[in-house]
Amino acid sequence: MHLAYSALPASAHNQSQKASKSLSRKCRIRYRAYKAACKKYEQEIAAIQQYMPGWQPAFNL
Numbered sequence: 001m002h003l004a005y006s007a008l009p010a011s012a013h014n015q016s017q018k019a020s021k022s023l024s025r026k027c028r029i030r031y032r033a034y035k036a037a038c039k040k041y042e043q044e045i046a047a048i049q050q051y052m053p054g055w056q057p058a059f060n061l
Contacts, residue, residue, distance in 0.1 A: 027061065030061070038056075
């Protein structure tokens with residue numbers, strides 16, 4: 001695997017790192033938005049959980 005990885009041009013490696021950082025940043029932003037939405041609708045979530053204990057809104061990547 002190392003041989004294949006080292007054979008890639010440096011620009012491809014840099015692009016993959018940038019894409020990874022960008023994806024990581026987007027995931028953090030989406031998770032913060034998910035938490036904010038859960039906080040905003042915590043009363044509605046609590047009402048649903050009365051009938052479906054342990055239910056949480058889905059977080060899809």
